[in-house]
Amino acid sequence: MGRPEGPIAETGPARRTLALWLRSQRESASLSYEGLAARTTYSPDTMRRAASGQRIPTLKVLVAFAEACGADLQVAEGLWKSARRELSGPHREYHIAYVIDFPDLHDAMQSLYRHAGSPSYSELDRRAGGNGRLAKSTLSRFFAKKSVPSKDFTLAFAVACGVRGEKLELWEVAWLRAAGRRASERRERIAKQERGKRLRRKRARVNFRIIARCVGCHRHEVLEVQDPAEIFWCSSCEKGKIPLMR
Incomplete structure (x- = not known):
């Protein structure tokens, strides 16, 4: 017989809801944490921590827990995403339809990432099809705002965060809109530099x-x-x- 269930840690409402749901699924399946561990590749302590409310389990642990209990995986992932969003704190939501430049696109992608539960870099790459399509170094530069995302990176990122079908086309259009704005700004910058050169040459020709x-x-x-x-x-x-x- 396993040790008695401890109280849920003092935490946010979304994380508490996730912990309560995991405990209810375990009880419905009439399984101890040792029994859960026997059906997964994780230890009883890992299963117990997943339902403690002290921390949010990884998505792999959550899926293993839910599958062992015969629970609905979509519900499990939805609760997990809510808990992850709560952990990242309040943030402004950016709608892809209002993106006009690359700073806007970056904010929209960050918002999408948080809405997807802020999965790990390796998980993002796996969801995008693997093979380094979303390499860790590329993701690090993107999140640090040290690079401008390519169209392929943007679409792969959106797919990894759960965007599908017609909504994915909105992301492609948004990238094209941002790229067009960047090209326009570059042309304006070059034109301004040329005007400055002409003015300096004109001033040099003093009569x-x-x-x-x-x-x-x-x-x-x-x-x-x-x-x-x-x-x-x-x-x-x-x-x-x-x-x-x-």
Whole structure:
């Protein structure tokens, strides 16, 4: 006979609900924690901690617990996601339809990740099909906001977080919208740089206002020139002019 069930730890309502549901499923299946362990690859202590409310079990442990009790896996995962969202704290929800640039897309992906229960990096990669499609290093750079997600990464990430069908198309459209905004901003930045270069070149071409004297007829005229050291002759002499003074 197993040791008596301890009280559920003081925790948030979602985590407490998950712990109560796991305990009720174990009791409905008339199983001790030792009996649960015999039906899984985990120890009795692992099964007991999963229903203690002290911490949220991993998704693998949760699935093993629910399967051993014959419980509904969708209900189990839904409760697990709620508990994980509660653990991550309050956050703003971002709807994919309102994404206009990559910062918006990043926030939407973060929100989707939390809504999916914040699974581990290895779990994300497994759900995306494996083979490093969502490599740990790539995920780390993304969550640290050190990289811009590619379209393939964005769609694989959405699939790993449970997005399917027509909703997945919304994520592709959102990425294209963000990529278009980024390209537009880059064009504007290049155009601004070119305008600055032209302005600097124009400012470099400063004209001097001088009184010039024709070498041929010695008549004086007021001119604007770039090089006051040039020799000038008037149009009548058809030879240019020479500066007299600035």
